[in-house]
Amino acid sequence: LAGSQTGFTQLIGQERVAKMLAAAVANQATSHAYLFTGPDGTGKMEAARELAAALCCAEGGCGRCDSCVKARRGTHPDIETVSPAGAFITVDQIRELNRSINLFPGEGRARVIIVTDAAALGAESANAFLKTLEEPPEFVSFIIMARRADLVLPTIVSRCQEVRFGPVPPAVIEEHLVGEYDESATMARTYAAISGGNLALAESFCRDAELRLRRKRYMEIAQDLTRGGSGPHLLAAEVMDMAGKAEEAEAAAADEVPEGFGGASSGRKRRDAHRRATAARKRELDRFLGTLQSWFRDMTACAAGAREAVINMDYALELEQEALESRVAEYRRAAEAVAAARRQLGYNIDLELALLALFHRLQEVL
Numbered sequence: 001l002a003g004s005q006t007g008f009t010q011l012i013g014q015e016r017v018a019k020m021l022a023a024a025v026a027n028q029a030t031s032h033a034y035l036f037t038g039p040d041g042t043g044k045m046e047a048a049r050e051l052a053a054a055l056c057c058a059e060g061g062c063g064r065c066d067s068c069v070k071a072r073r074g075t076h077p078d079i080e081t082v083s084p085a086g087a088f089i090t091v092d093q094i095r096e097l098n099r100s101i102n103l104f105p106g107e108g109r110a111r112v113i114i115v116t117d118a119a120a121l122g123a124e125s126a127n128a129f130l131k132t133l134e135e136p137p138e139f140v141s142f143i144i145m146a147r148r149a150d151l152v153l154p155t156i157v158s159r160c161q162e163v164r165f166g167p168v169p170p171a172v173i174e175e176h177l178v179g180e181y182d183e184s185a186t187m188a189r190t191y192a193a194i195s196g197g198n199l200a201l202a203e204s205f206c207r208d209a210e211l212r213l214r215r216k217r218y219m220e221i222a223q224d225l226t227r228g229g230s231g232p233h234l235l236a237a238e239v240m241d242m243a244g245k246a247e248e249a250e251a252a253a254a255d256e257v258p259e260g261f262g263g264a265s266s267g268r269k270r271r272d273a274h275r276r277a278t279a280a281r282k283r284e285l286d287r288f289l290g291t292l293q294s295w296f297r298d299m300t301a302c303a304a305g306a307r308e309a310v311i312n313m314d315y316a317l318e319l320e321q322e323a324l325e326s327r328v329a330e331y332r333r334a335a336e337a338v339a340a341a342r343r344q345l346g347y348n349i350d351l352e353l354a355l356l357a358l359f360h361r362l363q364e365v366l
């Protein structure tokens with residue numbers, strides 16, 4: 001089998017991984033359990049889909065047959081994807097998986113289980129999953145993903161072959177955005193820089209006008225806060241409102257299960273929907289705080305005379321006008337305060353209160 005037949009060569013900025021997986025498929029030496037580790041948006045899911053396609057296709061991933069087409073679309077009946085319902089993969093989800101695992105492949109040569117975030121397995125679900133992972137049927141392969149291996153139960157890690165995905169280099173993202181999305185050089189470089197190696201996020205900036213509008217407003221809020229702010233309460237309420245809208249859009253895109261769907265399970269579905277909503281809101285708040293942090297980092301760079309270090313290049317003019325040489329330390333402290341607030345998002349906190357506390361802190365600092 002020629003390596004070029006598989007879609008691994010289309011993985012962007014992951015040449016080493018692509019070569020390794022293509023060789024394993026070509027030599028029929030794939031592992032029964034892979035652990036794909038690396039930051040978000042670095043192509044783990046795309047690689048998992050391609051590998052699953054290669055395992056299910058009679059020709060090792062021809063890319064043309066019905067099986068390959070379905071695998072790439074994510075609609076192949078023998079490829080099952082297990083994703084967190086909100087913050088966690090529940091033990092119910094794993095029990096359902098364990099029940100179906102012994103079914104023979106319906107169409108292809110294999111059944112592939114893709115677990116999109118192994119760090120979301122709680123202790124109980126992880127142990128239930130481990131049983132299946134230890135003694136899977138011959139025809140089952142696992143592709144498990146996580147940001148880092150140390151976030152996953154060691155007994156799971158030890159049963160997998162780890163494949164590491166690095167952040168996509170900014171220059172590679174930049175080139176991709178210019179080539180595929182026809183972005184200007186400045187915007188391509190800006191999106192590459194602010195997405196920090198997350199190719200999927202950088203692409204979202206090109207595709208999603210709403211995302212661009214939110215970033216614009218977040219940058220305005222950052223400038224507003226730098227000048228003393230137009231009232232922490234108003235700003236916190238506005239940011240929460242925007243996060244709520246982003247969450248609604250995400251839910252609509254995910255085509256949520258309608259309410260009142262069956263008796264016993266409807267409570268669970270509602271809880272799952274609630275968890276998903278909270279997770280989506282936290283993701284958007286993280287984007288807001290990330291934007292804010294990058295603004296103050298850029299202000300620090302500008303004030304220190306290091307303009308070449310600015311990542312929000314489309315705001316170069318505003319940054320230069322705003323940044324005062326004498327206030328480098330203040331800007332740095334502001335960036336640190338935002339970073340601290342961002343770390344808190346991982347905990348179970350009142351999000352609006354946390355924002356409010358941050359805005360008050362920024363008033364003190366600046």
Ligand SMILES: [Zn+2]
Pocket residue numbers: 057058059060061062063064065066067068
């Ligand atoms: Zn095929």
